[in-house]
Amino acid sequence: MKGIVFIEKNPATGDLRNVSKELTYKLYTLLQPYKGEVIGIFAGDELPKDINELFKLGLNRLIYYKNDRLKNLQSFAYKNILTSMIKSEEPDIVLFGATHTGRDIAPLVSSALHTGLTADCTQLYIDEYKDKGNILFQRRPAFGGNILATIITPDERPMMASVREGVMQIPEKKLDNPVKLEEFKIDFNENWIKNEFLSIVEKESKVHFNSSDIIVAGGAGVGSVDNFGLIKKLAWALKGEYGASRAAVDFGFAEKERQIGQTGHVVRPKLYIACGISGAVQHRAGMEESQKIIAINKDPDAPIFGIAHMGIVGDINETIPILLKYLKEEK
Amino acid sequence: MKKIVVLAKQVPDTANITGNTMKEDGTVNRGALPAIFNPEDLNSLEVALQIKEKIGAEISVITMGPPKAVEILKQSLYMGADKVYLVSDRKFAGADTLATSYVLSEVIKNIGGADIILAGRQAIDGDTAQVGPQVAEKLDINSITYISKLKNITDDSITVERDGEVQTEQIKTGFPVLLTITSDANEPRYPDCRLMLKHFRSSIEINFEEHKVEKMQENGWIIPTITREDLGLEIERCGLKGSPTKVHKIKSIKLAGNNLTMYGDNPTEIKKMAQSIIKDYVEVSG
Ligand SMILES: Cc1cc2nc3c(=O)[nH]c(=O)nc-3n(C[C@H](O)[C@H](O)[C@H](O)COP(=O)(O)OP(=O)(O)OC[C@H]3O[C@@H](n4cnc5c(N)ncnc54)[C@H](O)[C@@H]3O)c2cc1C
Ligand SMILES: Nc1ncnc2c1ncn2[C@@H]1O[C@H](COP(=O)(O)O)[C@@H](O)[C@H]1O
Numbered sequence: 001m002k003g004i005v006f007i008e009k010n011p012a013t014g015d016l017r018n019v020s021k022e023l024t025y026k027l028y029t030l031l032q033p034y035k036g037e038v039i040g041i042f043a044g045d046e047l048p049k050d051i052n053e054l055f056k057l058g059l060n061r062l063i064y065y066k067n068d069r070l071k072n073l074q075s076f077a078y079k080n081i082l083t084s085m086i087k088s089e090e091p092d093i094v095l096f097g098a099t100h101t102g103r104d105i106a107p108l109v110s111s112a113l114h115t116g117l118t119a120d121c122t123q124l125y126i127d128e129y130k131d132k133g134n135i136l137f138q139r140r141p142a143f144g145g146n147i148l149a150t151i152i153t154p155d156e157r158p159m160m161a162s163v164r165e166g167v168m169q170i171p172e173k174k175l176d177n178p179v180k181l182e183e184f185k186i187d188f189n190e191n192w193i194k195n196e197f198l199s200i201v202e203k204e205s206k207v208h209f210n211s212s213d214i215i216v217a218g219g220a221g222v223g224s225v226d227n228f229g230l231i232k233k234l235a236w237a238l239k240g241e242y243g244a245s246r247a248a249v250d251f252g253f254a255e256k257e258r259q260i261g262q263t264g265h266v267v268r269p270k271l272y273i274a275c276g277i278s279g280a281v282q283h284r285a286g287m288e289e290s291q292k293i294i295a296i297n298k299d300p301d302a303p304i305f306g307i308a309h310m311g312i313v314g315d316i317n318e319t320i321p322i323l324l325k326y327l328k329e330e331k
Numbered sequence: 332m333k334k335i336v337v338l339a340k341q342v343p344d345t346a347n348i349t350g351n352t353m354k355e356d357g358t359v360n361r362g363a364l365p366a367i368f369n370p371e372d373l374n375s376l377e378v379a380l381q382i383k384e385k386i387g388a389e390i391s392v393i394t395m396g397p398p399k400a401v402e403i404l405k406q407s408l409y410m411g412a413d414k415v416y417l418v419s420d421r422k423f424a425g426a427d428t429l430a431t432s433y434v435l436s437e438v439i440k441n442i443g444g445a446d447i448i449l450a451g452r453q454a455i456d457g458d459t460a461q462v463g464p465q466v467a468e469k470l471d472i473n474s475i476t477y478i479s480k481l482k483n484i485t486d487d488s489i490t491v492e493r494d495g496e497v498q499t500e501q502i503k504t505g506f507p508v509l510l511t512i513t514s515d516a517n518e519p520r521y522p523d524c525r526l527m528l529k530h531f532r533s534s535i536e537i538n539f540e541e542h543k544v545e546k547m548q549e550n551g552w553i554i555p556t557i558t559r560e561d562l563g564l565e566i567e568r569c570g571l572k573g574s575p576t577k578v579h580k581i582k583s584i585k586l587a588g589n590n591l592t593m594y595g596d597n598p599t600e601i602k603k604m605a606q607s608i609i610k611d612y613v614e615v616s617g
Contacts, residue, residue: 010497011495011497011498012497012498072500073493073495073500075464075473075474075475075476076473076474079468099496100476100477100494100495100496101495101496103460103476104464104474104476104477106461107428107460107461107462107463107464107465107468108464108465108467108468108474110429110461110465111429111432111464111465111468111469112468114429114575115429115575116427116429116574116575116576117428117429117461117576118576119457119458119459119460119461120458120459129579137579142456142457142458142581143343143345143456143457146345146583147581147582147583148581148582148583149578149579149580149581150578150579150580150581151576151577151578151579152576152577152579153575153576153577154577155575156575194473194504194505194508195473195475195502195503195504196502196503196504197500197501197502198490198501198502198503199500199501200495200498200499200500200501201498201499201500202497202498203496203497203498203499205497213612214612238608238612238613239613262458270612271608271611271612292611293589294604294608305591307589308589308591309589309590309591309592310591310592310593310594310604310607311591311592311593311594312593312594312595312596312600312601312604313593313596314595314596315596318596319596319601322598322601322602323601323604323605326601326602326605326606327605327608327609327613330605330606330609
């Protein structure tokens with residue numbers, strides 16, 4: 001079996017996006033039992049600075065195409081280049097990160113290849129299917145996250161899927177595959193460049209969910225912007241980061257970039273403290289892989305208790321100040 | 332004058348799923364859910380209307396779905412769309428995004444193409460965000476996704492703001508182009524009373540006797556239905572047959588149920604919880 005992963009650079013830092021590392025390793029673990037090959041494909045102006053990292057995560061080869069015209073997202077050109085890279089390799093599986101870039105290009109490529117694409121998968125595994133041999137099973141939430149569907153592409157190749165950042169994990173132990181970079185040749189056509197970038201403004205991000213062991217999140221139950229101060233205080237007391245449910249973001253308690261869930265960040269900290277969050281499926285989709293979950297909610301039947309490890313049924317405005325007091329004392 | 336096509340979908344209101352919309356066996360009771368205009372398709376219709384107000388345009392709204400989906404077409408007329416088309420055929424049922432985009436792209440060709448095609452970023456029943464770009468690929472035209480603002484439009488170019496996740500981009504491009512619009516782009520307008528009066532009788536043809544149809548036609552109240560045969564499409568590329576992806580299994584999401592330790596909401600109990608947090612997660616310094 002042969003698998004391809006789309007390699008993406010963070011345009012702001014010039015480094016690999018985490019999801020490219022996560023998917024390289026995922027593909028490696030998927031294909032290892034079959035002695036399969038893991039190939040990266042990249043198109044852009046410059047290779048990501050830390051490209052060699054990928055070989056420590058199981059990459060066998062990187063196929064790349066460099067052109068200054070591809071500095072910014074030129075979907076039409078990307079589609080043509082990536083499609084011909086994939087055609088030249090005839091892989092069984094192609095994975096994309098479900099980033100704004102991946103979700104832009106993957107559908108174009110799948111359409112050009114006349115094959116299926118399953119978006120935002122949360123689980124991927126290979127298994128036998130009827131007389132089709134080993135195929136990729138792609139699990140994803142659907143229907144607003146209320147059901148979990150397993151999707152297959154039994155007849156077409158490649159089988160394509162996208163996965164959001166943070167869903168798959170990177171191991172601590174590193175492999176030592178040799179670095180193998182192969183330049184791709186293509187007749188570049190100037191007509192493929194359709195977009196003129198008038199300006200690019202980097203988004204300022206103050207949120208560091210990835211590097212936080214502890215995340216304290218507040219929901220609609222927090223009640224007001226002022227009360228949300230308690231959530232922040234608790235996060236700071238624990239040297240963690242604070243997040244929010246969509247309802248809390250909609251009410252203006254917290255910034256949109258702090259939203260956790262299906263349409264926000266996917267996080268998996270060591271400790272997640274959910275305060276005044278009911279635990280709707282869309283929220284759980286972004287946090288249920290946390291190692292430990294604490295729920296504070298005044299409704300004993302709130303679904304969040306269904307996935308929590310520790311819980312308090314109570315009002316956050318009364319419990320959090322007490323909790324803060326003891327955290328300070330005990331330290 | 333620019334020709335604009337808006338792709339719109341009627342979707343179950345997945346945001347409001349409650350206990351009784353889930354059946355005993357854990358599947359979704361679609362019938363119990365209200366069907367609504369996919370929210371981000373309203374944002375894209377609003378973009379179309381704003382372009383029309385600025386430089387003049389003819390707006391056609393296309394939806395593929397069951398006859399009931401005509402509801403969102405009427406809503407589009409109430410908001411200011413010029414033409415609407417229902418694309419409906421039993422053979423289209425079960426289509427994945429590839430089969431859907433194939434049919435939609437053929438419909439667009441059939442009605443004479445477009446300068447600007449607008450789609451929602453994603454539909455809330457599947458959240459795939461694939462149909463828009465795939466329609467563009469089928470038509471071999473440029474596409475730009477995640478549009479968070481319409482900046483400027485002239486006769487030969489359009490400038491948009493794109494939410495590039497780590498950066499905000501201002502992009503200028505020519506026509507034809509397909510854009511997918513996010514909910515940040517605008518506030519969709521309300522239906523217009525006069526337009527409601529003008530169009531409230533509009534309907535697809537199947538519901539009426541011959542003489543009524545004639546009268547409807549005279550008044551321009553017939554909403555055209557486009558079928559597979561009208562387009563001369565191969566069965567193999569439509570509906571379930573034309574869909575490379577198949578749903579293998581579906582299960583409702585049940586909570587795993589961890590070993591849950593409950594603490595009371597009184598100081599003694601909260602102190603115990605604080606101690607447990609400190610023991611496991613806080614590095615005690617000094
Ligand atoms: C397509 C789609 C995508 C979505 N994506 C996301 C997403 O990414 N992230 C997300 O979070 N949501 C998302 N949602 C929304 C989601 O369905 C829920 O509406 C949302 O998570 C609810 O937020 P909440 O738990 O804060 O609010 P609620 O559901 O209103 O819950 C508030 C909770 O607070 C408790 N409470 C009230 N007062 C107090 C108090 N004083 N002390 C303690 N507890 C109190 C209540 O008992 C209740 O359980 C999405 C929805 C859709 C349709
Ligand atoms: N059946 C359909 N009819 C018309 N437009 C559709 C249909 N399905 C999807 N679309 C368009 O494609 C967008 C993305 O849909 P999806 O790929 O399902 O998330 C929607 O917001 C619509 O604009």
